[in-house]
Amino acid sequence: MIAVISGDLIKSQKIPQQEYDDMLYQLDQSLRFIASKFNGRFSVYRGDALQIQLPDPTDVCCAAVLLYLQLKSANYSLRQSLAVGNLDNPRADIKTATGSAYTLSGQGLDTMNQRLLLQIEHCPLDTSFALNIDLIDVLLDKMSQKQANALFYYLTTHNNSHSELAKELKTSRENVTKLLNLAHYQLIERFLNYSKHTIAQQLKGVTT
Template sequence: MKKNNAVKDDSTCFAAVLTGDITRSQTYSDDELRSILAALKQHLTTYAKRYGGHFDIYRGDAFQLAVEQPQYSMHIALGLRLALKAHTANVDVRISVAVGEAHFRPKEVKTGTGEAFVLSGRGLDAIKPYHLAFFSSDNKLESNLQLLTRFADAHISALTQTQSETLLAYLEASDKNHENIAAILNKNRSNVSRILNASNYKLIAEYLAYMTQAIMTRQEGTE
């Protein structure tokens, strides 16, 4: 894993910033919202450790995560949405993802500066009626990836709680054999395969691979 040089020496780096909030958070009871926020924090912590990042949760239902491995930004965004949808029925989050120059310090992500922070924050303000959006200062990159992301967004939005749980397990597993996914979820293998097929898991995996490669190519052009 790459070291977080932006945190270490206060330099500016090419990074991804994910700004999001829980939809309809005011409709949940205090206990429900606490449980949802605990799940959100757990997954943000996992992704921050895995991809060299830092995050803040603020205003009760909003969050911001900055990572120095931007090529995995959409893995994180989809992972967060699937995790929350799997956690509680009818729960979802809006996430605005932006890649570009960023400057941030540990535990002070919400005070970060740079184009990635600006684009991500503005993107969340204008994200409705979507739940997922991608932005970049590179107009060609944004144009190429934004429409694909809207299709992915519509697909994820339509998944059930069980489909979200199963697809997340598949995407997160190092061994993606359906037998292994079934063991992780303590479910029947044929049932897992049926759910994954209904979730169009191969298409989502292809989308993530395409996004990873496109962002990596853009990042290499800045170095």
């Protein structure tokens, strides 16, 4: 089984024409980072829409949250439909790949009204897991650009002590701590660890 993320930028049609190329560049760079970190593959279509294929389905929430934070750091907002399922027909260009992971992810994007949605084939989400995703959705929605940037660096930097992050972000340690606290960084970090464990456990139930 694999994971697929289908997503699009929110209100991208309102981006001024002179800023559109910058938006496409930022989207491409963010997707390249996620693909490299999680050994995934991606495709961009219709300008502001994307798909990512991940070989390890337990990474899907981590990848989605990091992608959201990186784009939010550039002042773009993203909605993402996450799905775990089968890959029936692998393709070099993932736009032409087929399988239940792609079907569920695409259908979810067409009907969702939040920023984050997860579906697992043949396995309804545990109630507590679904609630956690809804809560993370709210936290991401309320996060400021600076908070998202600090949290992204915290989650992706090897030495993520607040003093080291302050050097990276060219600000004070106190300000880094304030931004991370406002971003509820400990809750989100706990959720990412929880999501990997929970998806792995749910997939055991599907395959046994």
